[in-house]
Amino acid sequence: MFLAAGLLVVAAGTAGLLLTRHGTPALRPVALGVNALPAPTGRIVAPPPSAQPRPVSGPVSLTIPLIGVRTQLVYLGLTSDGALQVPSSTAVAGWYTGSPRPGAIGSAIIVGHIDSYKGPGVFFRLSTLRRGDRIYVRRANGTLVEFRVTSVQTYLKDHFPTEDVYGPVPDAELRLITCGGAFDPATGHYLSNIVVYAAEVG
Numbered sequence: 001m002f003l004a005a006g007l008l009v010v011a012a013g014t015a016g017l018l019l020t021r022h023g024t025p026a027l028r029p030v031a032l033g034v035n036a037l038p039a040p041t042g043r044i045v046a047p048p049p050s051a052q053p054r055p056v057s058g059p060v061s062l063t064i065p066l067i068g069v070r071t072q073l074v075y076l077g078l079t080s081d082g083a084l085q086v087p088s089s090t091a092v093a094g095w096y097t098g099s100p101r102p103g104a105i106g107s108a109i110i111v112g113h114i115d116s117y118k119g120p121g122v123f124f125r126l127s128t129l130r131r132g133d134r135i136y137v138r139r140a141n142g143t144l145v146e147f148r149v150t151s152v153q154t155y156l157k158d159h160f161p162t163e164d165v166y167g168p169v170p171d172a173e174l175r176l177i178t179c180g181g182a183f184d185p186a187t188g189h190y191l192s193n194i195v196v197y198a199a200e201v202g
Contacts, residue, residue: 056104057139059095064135067125069093073110073137086111090121093176102137103145103172103200107165110137111177114190123178127152127194135174135198147174147198154181154192165195172200 063070076085076094087094093112100106113121135147155161165175174197181192 056101057141057143059102059108059110059137060140061138062093062110062135063138064129064133066133067128069122069125071112071122076111084109084111087113089113090116090118093122099166100172101139102147102174103139103143105170105172107167107169108137108172108174109166109177110174114179114194121178123176123194126176126178126196127154127180129196134201135176135196137174145172146201148201149196149198151197153195153197155195156181156192157190160193174198174200 058075059073061070061072071092074087074089074092074094076087076096077098079085084096085094090113093110095102096109096111099109102108102110112123112126114123114126115121129149129152131149131151133149135149137145137147139145165177176196176198178194179190179192180194181190183190
């Protein structure tokens, strides 16, 4: 159901939102278990406070109007095995607390499931995003930060580019991760991960 070398999750489409430009991936009838994602191998946190232009509040929700995503965000850490946690529910996405807060310098990581045997997950249509599409993160202090998609990539789980996805960057960026690609009915897992790269607007 989910990813093994990347991340994923949430939000069934909201009625009335613009969905006309993007197609809908085929729903997999079987999706067993939730696999953890690989954890970063190096530091992905933001630079020291002296390098930050302003403090940033923690994220509380994620909205992607074009694909009908509107979800609260849970907070995720690492498993006892050192892998990145994934949300326990397919209906919500989660922010990895070891990454910068969205809007701070660095690569903020949000993951969610693509689907389960019960139906689509929060990131079911994530792969249909395209360059220029908008993503919004609401923060605890009420501020809203806007991101624009810069790239959407598919990676085989055993070739997940950890450094490219989690590595430090000089600007405020966002990574959305879920499962995708071919589905293996024997294991109940997807063979690839979808990663959406986005940069803060303004």
